[in-house]
Amino acid sequence: MAGTPEEHADKKNIGIKINHLDLTVPEGITILEAAHKAGVKIPTLCHLDLHDIKMVNKTASCRVCMVELVDSKNNRNKIVPACVTKVSEGMEILTSSLRAITTRRMSVELLLSNHPNECFTCPKNRECELQALAAELGIREIRWEGERMDYPKDLSSGAIVKDSNKCIYCRRCETMCNEVQTCGILSGIGRGFDAHVGPAFNIPMVESSCTYCGQCVQVCPTAALTEVNHTDKVWEALNDPDKHVIVQTAPAIRVTIGEMFNMEPGTIVTGKLVTALKRMGFNTVFDTDFGADLTIMEEAAELIYRLNNNKTLPMLTSCCPAWVKFIEHQFPELLDIPSTCKSPHIMFGTIIKTYYAEKNGIDPDNIVIVSVMPCIAKKAETKRPELTKDEHNNVDIVVTTRELGLMIKEAGLDFESLPDSEYDKPLGETTGASVIFGTTGGVIEAAIRTAYEWITGGELKKVEFEQLRGAAGLRKATVQVGDKTLRIGIASGLGNARTLLEEIRDGKAEYEAIEIMACPGGCIAGGGQPYHHGNFEIVKKRQEAIYQEDRNKKIRKSHENSEILKLYKEYIGEPFNDTAHRLLHTHYEERERI
Amino acid sequence: MKINSLDKLKKIRNEYQKNVCLRVNSTDSENSDIRIEILIGMATCGISAGAKDTFNAFQEELAKQGVNDAKVVSVGCIGYCHSEPTVQVNIRGREPVLYGNVKKEEVQEIVQKHIKGGNPIEALTLAINFERA
C-alpha cells in the first residue's frame, strides 16, 4: 500500500499524531497510508492503488476518506482527503472527529441519494463497494431526496454494459482505460450533476474504439460497468432437447472459479469444475486447452514459416481478442504482423462443428458451443462477421468465470465438496503448454517449446523458460533455438502493448516474436474473472497456480498431444496448410479510431 | 520595424505623443497635430448600446458639416455603463467634455453646437470622477 520499503528507505521519518496517538512515519506518505500503519482504517471509495500494474487512482473525488487536520495556531481545522494528503512534521490528524465523520457519512449519503435503490437485483449485489461502504458506516437513512440520474443502459457492445445511473464518478475506469490501457475510451462527460463516465460525446460503446478488455469492469466499484449477462441463453440451450450443448473452459478458469465459492485464491479446481459442468447438464465438457495446443501447432508453424521465408517479423500472438481489436483501431499500419491464427476457443469451436460433428454424426446446426472465458472481449469476438460467416458460429455463447460461478450457484451445487472428473474425450487430452496460456508469457513459452523442437529437431529437456516469466508488464528476453537467437517481447496490459508496437513501428527495436495480452497479468486477471477488488496479490496466486498446473501435466509440449496429432492425421493434414488456413486462421481489418 | 532598445521606444513615444496629447492634457497641447478629438467608447458594452451607430454618425456629420480637423477615435470602456454610449470631446486648449447616452440622434447637435460652436451641451455632460495613474 505504501510502496515498497526501498522507496522509503532514504526518506526521513517524521512525527505526527493520529487521533492523539504519537507516531513516527516516513515523510512523503499519505495520511491514509500513515493511518494504515497505525492500525486505523479510514474508509475509501474512489481510491484504488494497484501498484503492481502502476495504476493509482488519485482523483480524491468521492470525499469519503475525509479526516480533520488540527490547526490550533489559527484555530481553523480543515477537512482533507486522507488518500492524497501527505503527512508533514507535526501534523495532527483526527479520523473520527464529529466533523470528519459527518463529512464522510454525508458524502456516502449524497452518493446514495443519486444511486438506484436496486441492490436486490443489481449484478454487483454483494460485490459492490458502495453497498459495502454503506453497510460499514451503518447508513440507515438517505436524508437527501431529489432528482436522480436517468440514463438508458448501454448494451450496444454485446460485451460491456454501461449503466451510468450507477456511476459514482470515481473515475477508476477512466484511469484504467487511459493510463494503463491507453485506449482513451472512457472519460468524464457532462458537468455538474450530469457528470458521469462514458465515451466521447457519449456515443454508444459499440461505436467507440473500446477493446472490451473489461479492465474497467474489474475496477468499477459499483455496477456502472459490468458484463452483458448471457447465462439465460445457456440455460435455454441446456433445456432444449434438440441441442447438443458443448462447453469448453479456458485455461485460466480452473485457478480462479474457486474464488466464486470463497475458496482460497490460487486453488486449482479443474476436477470440480468439470463435475459441476456435467451436473449442470452439458452434453460434453471440453477443455479450451485443446484449442490452445492446436493454436500452438499453427502458431509455431507460422513462426517457422515466417522465419524461413523472410516474411514479416515479429510475429505477434493473436489469442487475445481485446488486443486484436486494439491493434485494428490503434495501429492499422501494423496489421500484417499478428499471427493469423484464430484464438484457441474459436479454433476449438470450428473443429467441434466440423471434425467432431462429422465424426459423431451430429448436425452442427444442433450443436451449441458455450465458452467459459476469463474475458469479456470474447463475447464480442464471437460476433465478428468473419467468425460467424460460415453456416455456423464458431462459438455460440461466451460466459465469464463470474457468470459460470452464478450458474453453478443457481444449479444448487455445493462446489467445494464436488468430486473431481475428467474432461470428455476425444479431444480431451491437453498439455502443460496449453495451461500456461492463462498467464502473461505463457503463450509464447508454449510456442517456443514446440518451435524449439521443430527447428532443432532435437528434444527440449528443460521446458520452463524462466526468462519469459514474471509479472512485469513489459518484458524482453532472448531464447537460443539451435543457431537462431529469438528476440522475444512480452507485454501484458494494452499500455505496454502500445509501447512495444510503437518501438516496432518506429523501427526502434527488433523482435522475432511477441506475445501480447490485453489484461495486465494476462487472462488470470481478465475482465471476466472474479473481482479482485484491488488486491493484486490474488492475481499473483492465480499465476502461481497456473504454473503448478503445468508442472502437474505429464505432457508439456503441444505437439506431443496425441489427440492433436490424430486430428492432423485424420482431418487437417499438416499445420499451416490450406485446410488449416480455411479452418483455423482468420484476418484482421482496419478500424476507425474514436 | 523592430523596437530593439529602450531608446528607440522612447523615440517612438515622442514621435507619437502628439497624437495623444489632447487626451493627456488638452489645455496645454500646442504641439498637437490634431485640434479636435472625439473618443467613442467602443467596448462590448458601448457597442451593444449603439456606439457603432454613434461612431458612424460622427464621421458622417463631421463631413457633412465640413469639420476637417477632427479625429474620431474608437476607445475602450470608461466604465459608465449607466450612460452608454459615452463620447469624450477633446478640443485643443479646452477642458475635455464627457458625454453620456450619445445615441446617433444626439450627434448632429454635438457637432454643431459643441464642436463647431464651442458650446458643450450641458444636458448630456457627465462628470469624470477619477484620475488616471
Place this chain on the structure above:
Amino acid sequence: MVEISNNKKLLRIALRNCGLLNPEDIFEYIALGGYESLGKAITQMTQDQVIDEIKKSGLRGRGGGGFPTGLKWELTKKQKSQEKFIICNADEGDPGAFMDRSILEGDPHSVLEAMAIGGYAIGARKGLIYIRAEYPLAIARLSTALQQAGENGLLGENIFGTDFSFDIYLKYGAGAFVCGEETALINSCEGKRGEPNYKPPYPVEEGYWGYPTCVNNVETFANIAPIITKGAQWFASLGTEKCKGTKVFALVGKIKNVGVIEVPMGTTLREIIYDIGGGIPGGRKFKAVQTGGPSGGVIGEANLDTPMDYDSLISIGSMMGSGGMIIMDETDNMVKIAKFYLEFTMDESCGRCTPCRIGTKRLYEILNKITSRKGTMADLDALKQLAYMVKDGSLCGLGQTAPNPVISTMKYFWDEYLAFIKDVDHPRGEGRYTAKNKIGIRS
C-alpha cells in the same frame, strides 16, 4: 467630482488607459508610456529586482484569492526547470462581473506588457492567455495587440536587444466557470477536461504540462506596469495596511450608476454604493450587496461600513472575489437570491467531487422546496448541515465557496427563510438550529 471620505479623488491604475486610447493601435499605447516598464525591467533590472519590486508594492492577486503576486512570482522563479509558463487568467465568469473584459477590450497591451515582465521575472519564455470564447471582441483586440507587439519586436525573440525572448498564445475557454480555478484552467489549456486537480502540487510547482506555471488574473497584470515605472512605494502608499493599491469593481443590480469603478482598497461599501454608485434607484431601500460572485456572501446594511479588502470581507462571511458587486434592494427576496447563486454553481460544477456534484444539487432542491412554501423547519436544518458539509468536503474553491450565499443569507436574513416555512413553531432566530455536524442515524 466624487470624492471619498479620505479626501482622495479616485485613482485609476488598472483602468488607467481604458477609454483613453485606441486599443487597436500600439503606438497610442506607446505614446502614453506603454512598454517602458518592460524595457526598464528587462534592461535595467534583474529578475530578483523585478520580483522584489512587486513584493514591496504589496500587490495581491485580483482574481479573488488575494495571494501576494510577488511571492507567487518568486515561488515560480525558485523552481528548477528548463521550462516555465506564465498564464493570464481571463476566464472571467462571475455573474455580473465584467472588469477584466473592460481591461482587455480597452487596454490589451497593458496585459501583454505585464505578462512579458512576469515572464522575465520568473524565467518563462512562453505565456498563455486563457480567455473565454464568449469575449469575442476582447479576443479580437488581444489578437491585434499580439500581432502589433510581435511586429514591433516587443514580443518575440530578443526583446529590447536582450537575451530575453517571450511569446504569448491565446487559449479559448468554452464557457465553464470552474475553469477560472487555476488547476482547472491549466487542464483546459492542455486540452483536457476542465476540472480542478487536488492541490498540492500547486501550479507554481507543477502546472502546464507539469512545468512550473504562474497564473495571474487580468487585473493583477494591469497593475504591474505602473508599479515598475512609478515604484513599489507609490503603489504601497495606496490602500490599507494589508491590501495595497486599488480594486476594480463591476457595480450592478439595484444601483443608479451601473458601471466599472476603481477604488482604493479599504473604501467602504457605503462609499461605493452611495457616493460612487449614486444609491438605490426608485427611492427604494438598500437591502444587501453580494460581493465575490457566487462564491461570496451577502452583506447587509449592518456591515456597510466594512472596508473593502480581502480579510475584512472574509471576516463577515463574504469575499472579495474578482470584483463583481450586485446590489439588492428591499424588493429582493434573499432566499431566492441564494437559490439563484446556487443554481449557478450547481450548473457550473465540474461534477468531480461528491459534495459539489450532488451536494449543490440537493441544496438547490431544498431551497426550491422552501421557496415553493413546502419546506419545513427540518428542511432548514438539513439545508444548513449540508451547506457546511459542501463547504468542508469539496475539492476546489468552487464547491468550498458555493454554499456561501446560503450560509450568509441564513445568517443575515433568517426571517426571510422562516417566512417561507409552513410549520414555524419556534421562530426564535437561527440560533436554535445551529447543528452544523449531525450524524443522521435512525434506528
